[in-house]
Amino acid sequence: MTPTTPLNVLTFRTGPGDLLPVVLLHAFPLDARMWDDVARLAPGSRTVLAVDLPGLGGSAGLGMSPPSLDDAADAVAQTLTGLDVERAVIVGLSMGGYVALALLDRHPDRVAGLGLLDTRSTADDDAARANRLRVAAELESSGTVDAVRPMATALLGETTRTLRPELADRVGALIGQQTVAGVAWSQRAMAARPDRTAVLRRFAGPALVLVGDEDVAAPVAEAEHMVQALAAPHLVVVPHAGHLTAIEDPACVAEALGELAAQADTNDHRIHG
Numbered sequence: 001m002t003p004t005t006p007l008n009v010l011t012f013r014t015g016p017g018d019l020l021p022v023v024l025l026h027a028f029p030l031d032a033r034m035w036d037d038v039a040r041l042a043p044g045s046r047t048v049l050a051v052d053l054p055g056l057g058g059s060a061g062l063g064m065s066p067p068s069l070d071d072a073a074d075a076v077a078q079t080l081t082g083l084d085v086e087r088a089v090i091v092g093l094s095m096g097g098y099v100a101l102a103l104l105d106r107h108p109d110r111v112a113g114l115g116l117l118d119t120r121s122t123a124d125d126d127a128a129r130a131n132r133l134r135v136a137a138e139l140e141s142s143g144t145v146d147a148v149r150p151m152a153t154a155l156l157g158e159t160t161r162t163l164r165p166e167l168a169d170r171v172g173a174l175i176g177q178q179t180v181a182g183v184a185w186s187q188r189a190m191a192a193r194p195d196r197t198a199v200l201r202r203f204a205g206p207a208l209v210l211v212g213d214e215d216v217a218a219p220v221a222e223a224e225h226m227v228q229a230l231a232a233p234h235l236v237v238v239p240h241a242g243h244l245t246a247i248e249d250p251a252c253v254a255e256a257l258g259e260l261a262a263q264a265d266t267n268d269h270r271i272h273g
């Protein structure tokens with residue numbers, strides 16, 4: 001693992017050392033602030049951290065190496081080591097889920113519990129990969145993040161778009177604060193990611209698979225595919241929510257994560273004493 005500058009971490013809460021921390025990994029093209037409401041509503045007193053992935057939010061990019069979520073996962077692992085967090089409940093939404101799976105693949109001992117929200121374990125097909133590379137090139141040639149601004153509405157569910165259109169403004173503001181380099185790097189890194197369904201088959205710990213029933217970007221069928229691969233899954237389908245469940249229904253997400261973390265504590269105490 002090449003040493004990197006630590007990633008920027010939002011420490012939402014610092015809790016007692018006998019409870020596993022929860023580490024939150026955000027979606028594309030956003031940053032750790034997308035977890036504000038979930039962190040505020042998270043039950044209990046455990047530590048809650050949210051990491052800005054490379055090149056996004058307050059985190060520096062990873063330099064000139066080819067874009068790779070493996071490197072992003074290594075950077076998360078190194079950052080947690082720097083914070084004395086050896087094992088945690090790792091939770092990722094969409095791109096954050098891809099990074100969580102890369103972390104599980106490359107650093108399995110770090111993952112005491114796994115939360116996969118509005119994400120998939122499968123790789124892109126050729127058309128999706130080509131589209132990501134096209135968008136990355138467009139970002140760079142325009143010098144703006146305009147090519148991904150429509151995601152502010154597209155990622156939300158139809159119910160949210162209709163009843164709470166102000167949430168699109170909040171997501172749009174987060175997108176507008178990202179750098180072209182960080183967004184383009186993330187697109188290319190996602191394009192290069194492998195299928196990681198087999199990684200799920202090797203994970204024996206507690207896992208939450210959560211998805212909005214109006215999620216078009218990572219639909220319920222993708223969640224069911226992951227559930228089938230896991231040994232101890234809990235599936236939560238969030239009604240009337242789209243792809244950004246953590247923003248659209250943070251109370252539901254916070255409750256499900258609280259249950260996952262409690263299970264991970266019990267499991268870890270049983271295994272490690």
Ligand code: MLT
Binds near residue numbers: 027096217
């Ligand atoms: C995300 O929300 O992180 C993106 O939809 C992920 C992707 O583009 O696959």
